[in-house]
Amino acid sequence: MGLGAKALGQAVLELRDVRKRFGDREALRGVSVSIGEGEFLGLVGPNGAGKTTLIRVSLGLLRRDSGDVRLFGRDPFLDPTARESVGVIFERPSLPATMPVIELLRRAARIYGVPESDVREAVKLAGLEGHESRPFGQLSAGLKQRAAIAHALVASPKFLVADEPTSNLDPVERASVLETLSRLKKERGVTILLSSHVLSEVLRVVDRIVVIKQGSVVAQGAPDEVIGSIKVARVRAPDPQALAKALIGRGLNAEAGVQEVTVRLRGPDDERALLLALADAVSSGIRYYGIDLVEPGLEELLREVS
Numbered sequence: 001m002g003l004g005a006k007a008l009g010q011a012v013l014e015l016r017d018v019r020k021r022f023g024d025r026e027a028l029r030g031v032s033v034s035i036g037e038g039e040f041l042g043l044v045g046p047n048g049a050g051k052t053t054l055i056r057v058s059l060g061l062l063r064r065d066s067g068d069v070r071l072f073g074r075d076p077f078l079d080p081t082a083r084e085s086v087g088v089i090f091e092r093p094s095l096p097a098t099m100p101v102i103e104l105l106r107r108a109a110r111i112y113g114v115p116e117s118d119v120r121e122a123v124k125l126a127g128l129e130g131h132e133s134r135p136f137g138q139l140s141a142g143l144k145q146r147a148a149i150a151h152a153l154v155a156s157p158k159f160l161v162a163d164e165p166t167s168n169l170d171p172v173e174r175a176s177v178l179e180t181l182s183r184l185k186k187e188r189g190v191t192i193l194l195s196s197h198v199l200s201e202v203l204r205v206v207d208r209i210v211v212i213k214q215g216s217v218v219a220q221g222a223p224d225e226v227i228g229s230i231k232v233a234r235v236r237a238p239d240p241q242a243l244a245k246a247l248i249g250r251g252l253n254a255e256a257g258v259q260e261v262t263v264r265l266r267g268p269d270d271e272r273a274l275l276l277a278l279a280d281a282v283s284s285g286i287r288y289y290g291i292d293l294v295e296p297g298l299e300e301l302l303r304e305v306s
């Protein structure tokens, strides 16, 4: 066992055939993933897919059953110094609630022996200006997450691991946290691993995406490669059940929602078939308001790749 140094290349993190079991539950079933220097990788999967387990094993916080893990070329479980250049952001950041953010950051700066100018830089990069003097506990969930990012940044990490950092946030806050991560990659060249169960938000910011389901990688590649061939149409209709039935009757893969019918299009033939089926539906009295072509969600992607 063991990875030769030659095989590692410039990977910041490399997992090969990693397995992890909790009792009779296999959380990771032979996962191989690598992240190159400066890369922004999205790890996407539904709840319970194994994202957190993969992250904990990658950081050496959890012992794998088999397979190889190298973080900056070292086994993080045997050699915790491999984590020295890694910043970690969790779903619910926990920092002392009563301490003003700026004091938290200064305290971290003293620990890491970095100058005050780095604290100001971290505040700026995390978009925290104007909120620095507020106690951490009084910040909104989104600002708390950005304070956690600033806190991690004070140590100048080369690799930032963010485990579902947006899952607790509203859409505006989600966008601002993702924007912050994106800026870190572009302006600082930080390598980033972002896990999420929301495919659409990850697609917008990452270079590459790894899709995980029940402990196995089911797809990986650039966002376009992974979702390129999957098209989804949402047809808004007053009676989605009736419309879905008519479309299914024409061989389409349609599913009724509350206000719309979701149709998975498997190619240009399906697109033509949808338009013809809608025309037929209208002539038999089933109405629709409009069609939107949308990005596939995680569910649609998983149906396609598993």
Ligand SMILES: Nc1ncnc2c1ncn2[C@@H]1O[C@H](COP(=O)(O)OP(=O)(O)OP(=O)(O)O)[C@@H](O)[C@H]1O
Pocket: 022, 023, 025, 026, 027, 045, 046, 047, 048, 049, 050, 051, 052, 053, 054, 197
């Ligand atoms: N300490 C543990 N003991 C027992 N089972 C565990 C433990 N940690 C995780 N599991 C199980 O392993 C599987 C993967 O869990 P994991 O937390 O890695 O998934 P996840 O993709 O991060 O999910 P979520 O989005 O819900 O956090 C799940 O079935 C979970 O119940």
